[in-house]
Amino acid sequence: MKLTPELIERSLSYINSVKDRELDLRESQLYETLEQSAIQGYSSCNKIPAIENLGVTKDLNDTIDLTDNDIRVLGNFPLLRRVRSLLLANNRITRIDPQIAEFIPNLTTLVLTNNNITEISDLEPLSECKRLQYMSLLDNPVTRKQWYRSWVIWKISSVRVLDFKRVRDVERKEAKQLFETAKGEPTSLARSISETISKTFEPGEGMAAAGGANLPKSNLPTLGMSIEEQAKIREAIRNAKTLEEVSRLETLLQSGHIPGTGRQPGDFEQDEEMEE
Secondary structure, eight states: OOOOHHHHHHSOEEEOTTSOEEEEOOHHHHHHHHHHHTOSSOOTTOOOOSOOOGGGGTTOOSEEEOOSSOOOEEOOOOOOSSOOEEEOOSSOOOEEOTTHHHHSTTOOEEEOOSOOOOOGGGGGGGGGOTTOOEEEOTTSGGGGSTTHHHHHHHHSTTOSEETTEEOOHHHHHHHHHHHBOTTSOBOHHHHHHHHOOOOOOOTTTTHHHHTTOSOOOOOSOOTTOOHHHHHHHHHHHHHOOSHHHHHHHHHHHHTTOOTTTOOOHHHHHHHHHHHO
């Protein structure tokens, strides 16, 4: 079922318990709206598959509730300066629009409980939401990733409450040590996480790569390393379980040693020269 302008205009808009104007586009409320309005073509199993046509709201709401639908992408918003809360629990969201901060500039609360966000890097667009303070990603696959909470605290520094747990100062300090060097640059672990791409398929994805153009480049310092050696380093960093282990791996890399091989970057090129 499409989120049509007519459906939005007929949906319930009210002052909620925290004195915000809320637009209710929950699946259950939409069903009642359509029944009362005698709009045809709707059954209880139909849900909104995509966000669209929200421009007809004229930016008159503080909160938009899209809970219990079938939305796959958090995006396609018009410019909504007034909106501060988005409620999207129990959808099927796998992707977040890289430009979400431009269209919802005052986003403060984001509820994405029980969706399908898989990789930590999928959350990168939210780092541009400078006013985002309250966020829930409970029951998403990403929350089972090893560095999930620390990365969110570091990357989305405005967050005060994550998954209904207040962010502590000690967590901020640990996250900064983990993902940021003394010079303020991302560590190898931070770069490795950013390079991990979600496996969710999107139409047209990978076409450029198949043609040999626009291939993504690694952010790791290659130092003459082969592709296999770079892969070993990324794997070692991902499998690190403590801050000390990550620091040790980075020290090895900076000194020219490849973790798990006993080789140095130049060895690979020397082997090729000997074979010739």
